Amino acid sequence: MMFCLLSAAFAGELEQIHVFIGEEHARVLLLTDSPVNGATARSTPAKGSSPARGTVLLPGTGLDAALAEAYVREESHFFIPVDDGGVSRVVLADLSGTVQVGVEMSETRELTVTPVGEVGLLLDLRVATSPVDTSLPDAELLGAWMEGVSLARVGEGVSKPRRLVVVDPGHGGHDPGATGCTGTHEADIALQLSRRIARELEERLDVDVVMTRDEDVFIPLGDRAAMANALNADLFLSIHANAAPAPTAWGITTFYMDTASDAGAARVASRENALVVESDQSMDRLVAELSVAGTSRLSRELAGTVQTEVIKELQGVYGPEQIRDLGVQTALFYVLVSTRMPAILYEASFLTHPEDEMRLRQPLFQEKTAEGIVNAVEIYFETQED
Numbered sequence: 105m106m107f108c109l110l111s112a113a114f115a116g117e118l119e120q121i122h123v124f125i126g127e128e129h130a131r132v133l134l135l136t137d138s139p140v141n142g143a144t145a146r147s148t149p150a151k152g153s154s155p156a157r158g159t160v161l162l163p164g165t166g167l168d169a170a171l172a173e174a175y176v177r178e179e180s181h182f183f184i185p186v187d188d189g190g191v192s193r194v195v196l197a198d199l200s201g202t203v204q205v206g207v208e209m210s211e212t213r214e215l216t217v218t219p220v221g222e223v224g225l226l227l228d229l230r231v232a233t234s235p236v237d238t239s240l241p242d243a244e245l246l247g248a249w250m251e252g253v254s255l256a257r258v259g260e261g262v263s264k265p266r267r268l269v270v271v272d273p274g275h276g277g278h279d280p281g282a283t284g285c286t287g288t289h290e291a292d293i294a295l296q297l298s299r300r301i302a303r304e305l306e307e308r309l310d311v312d313v314v315m316t317r318d319e320d321v322f323i324p325l326g327d328r329a330a331m332a333n334a335l336n337a338d339l340f341l342s343i344h345a346n347a348a349p350a351p352t353a354w355g356i357t358t359f360y361m362d363t364a365s366d367a368g369a370a371r372v373a374s375r376e377n378a379l380v381v382e383s384d385q386s387m388d389r390l391v392a393e394l395s396v397a398g399t400s401r402l403s404r405e406l407a408g409t410v411q412t413e414v415i416k417e418l419q420g421v422y423g424p425e426q427i428r429d430l431g432v433q434t435a436l437f438y439v440l441v442s443t444r445m446p447a448i449l450y451e452a453s454f455l456t457h458p459e460d461e462m463r464l465r466q467p468l469f470q471e472k473t474a475e476g477i478v479n480a481v482e483i484y485f486e487t488q489e490d
Contacts, residue, residue, distance in 0.1 A: 117168040118203050120400065121196075125189035126237030132194065132207055132227040133246055135401070139222050140165060147215035147229075155192065158207040158215040158229050165203045167196060191229070218243045221250050250401070267311045267339075267485065270332040272439065273298035274344040274449075277322025282347030284455035284464075290345045291320065293464050297452060298343045300474035309482055311338075329442045339406065339481065340447035342439050345464055346454045354457035355428030356418070358411040359449040360403035361440040402446040406484050407432045410448060413483070414476030421472055422463070446484075450477065 120135040145160040172182055184194040195206040205227075213229040220226050220243045230236065273294040275281035281290025295317070302313045314335060316328045332340045346357070411432050418427040440447045452473060453460040463469040 119168045126240045128231040128234035129237035130229045134225040149212040155208045156212045160205045162203040270337040272316040272342040284461040293345045304478040325439045342449040346451040347456045355430040357430035358407040360407040407448045409480040413479040417472040417476035
């Protein structure tokens, strides 16, 4: 059977694919960077050496370069291995302006397609005689997740009258973090900045603020995210200061969680003792699969706004020649990987650079940094209300 979904705008690129496996039931979430016009879908049985397949065509759509690079390529096709619950793999093909997504299965399944928000399509692939697997995330849950609502809040059907922001000062206690040219500790700078950010948030915005630590104590990385999740926070802001082997590195950058954008980003994640190690993860399956699916776009938007607003505030005081914009980058930070809300990690400048370290210690620099971050949070929340 053929299904047709119509939208008012043309699509651009398929950016993300996320597969959820249940009992004789699977769901596949497709995320594009703009609405898809006229997507079609069909289910076909196995024939000869060809497996049963659910196929979706996305006209006017291409494959995002990062998505294509993440999977195995074979001629013009890309393969996402699954090998679970009767689903063997997902096959992607760019057919000159149309992306074809094929889900290969051990037996024929009924296929339905449901729009999720403006840029999501949820494929339902279920064996005809089997019941719906209620453990799989549905369109409502995924739509709420894409808008930045915590899974726990959606599951409980509870909404809060005020937003909650968790501010996370990096390091602390027996973990001082990086050490500057004159002995400044990253943990101290992170705490000073975080206190200013928290105060600015409470004074300017109608939000509640919780800090993961408000003194020089050690908080395990996993506990920081767990705290934000338990509180059903709307945003998670992790505050740090950077360091490098050479004293020539300087500037400001903001990270969100994804594969490392370059070797330097991977080094930063490793230095923060934050690089994700699969064996260290205790996240349940649903949260692990959704950790990037729902919040990557929102975290990217927040990171970009934070970077822009902080640079604008600081360059307005110190001038462009003294404030270097290193842009937004990605890396697999442990402290971000299990957060269920949009989350960023802000690197305030390099303690290992003499002038950067000097500025980091200045109250004016800290205050302007806090103002820029709070400006960004305000813009982000206003955008989400539109």
